[in-house]
Amino acid sequence: MKPRRRVYLILILLNATACHLQPPDPASIPIDPVAAQGVRVTRRFETYDVFGTTLADLRRELIVKAVPTHRGRHAAVSYWDIRWRYGSSRVSASGCGPIGVEVLLDLTVKAPRWPDSTRSDVDESVRAEWARFRNALLTHEASHANLAFREAVQLAAALRRLRTQGCPFLNAEAQRLVKQSIAAIRIRNDEYDRATNHGRTEGAVLGRSQELRPAPDTLGTGLPVVRSQ
Numbered sequence: 001m002k003p004r005r006r007v008y009l010i011l012i013l014l015n016a017t018a019c020h021l022q023p024p025d026p027a028s029i030p031i032d033p034v035a036a037q038g039v040r041v042t043r044r045f046e047t048y049d050v051f052g053t054t055l056a057d058l059r060r061e062l063i064v065k066a067v068p069t070h071r072g073r074h075a076a077v078s079y080w081d082i083r084w085r086y087g088s089s090r091v092s093a094s095g096c097g098p099i100g101v102e103v104l105l106d107l108t109v110k111a112p113r114w115p116d117s118t119r120s121d122v123d124e125s126v127r128a129e130w131a132r133f134r135n136a137l138l139t140h141e142a143s144h145a146n147l148a149f150r151e152a153v154q155l156a157a158a159l160r161r162l163r164t165q166g167c168p169f170l171n172a173e174a175q176r177l178v179k180q181s182i183a184a185i186r187i188r189n190d191e192y193d194r195a196t197n198h199g200r201t202e203g204a205v206l207g208r209s210q211e212l213r214p215a216p217d218t219l220g221t222g223l224p225v226v227r228s229q
Contacts, residue, residue: 038156042106047113053122055207078141080148081106089170095163096170103156109141136203147188155181
């Protein structure tokens with residue numbers, strides 16, 4: 001089946017913040033442990049490096065090195081790619097249906113990494129704030145992954161139930177269901193970012209000073225865009 005790919009851009013505002021937490025292991029960004037028959041998930045984590053020893057340094061680096069997209073630059077970007085396939089079809093009294101349905105969900109997160117965090121001249125308060133910020137950032141990204149995952153589970157179930165009047169119509173009807181799922185993921189991600197102000201209410205903001213806060217359009221809008229292939 002022709003893959004349907006979507007890119008979700010996460011706008012991370014670089015200003016006020018709060019408590020101190022440790023960041024999760026990027027290799028183990030969680031998804032909901034739902035019994036997902038017929039769903040295969042692949043997770044990838046990519047990083048780009050930011051350097052410096054102060055919060056001001058890090059904010060400058062994030063503004064300069066934020067991930068470029070055709071809708072602006074973003075501190076973190078989440079990608080999801082959803083496809084489906086089946087082994088064969090079978091005709092029954094209820095119609096033609098797919099056998100061996102599998103939904104393939106690829107999740108990729110790209111986020112900043114701070115190699116200078118181990119330098120002896122870095123203040124502990126800066127380390128703690130970066131850890132807190134990165135934890136909140138990755139938690140926000142994981143929530144986006146969960147939204148795509150839950151929809152993939154529902155898509156797999158809908159495809160298993162699918163029946164058409166004839167097998168020649170099977171692929172077209174399945175593609176209609178896939179497009180519905182893609183639209184649903186985009187809507188749910190939009191709603192989630194509106195509810196959290198793109199992660200800001202969850203703490204995905206760095207530093208207490210507003211002195212280096214970029215203009216609203218410096219890092220883009222955080223809205224979803226489409227990449228097709």
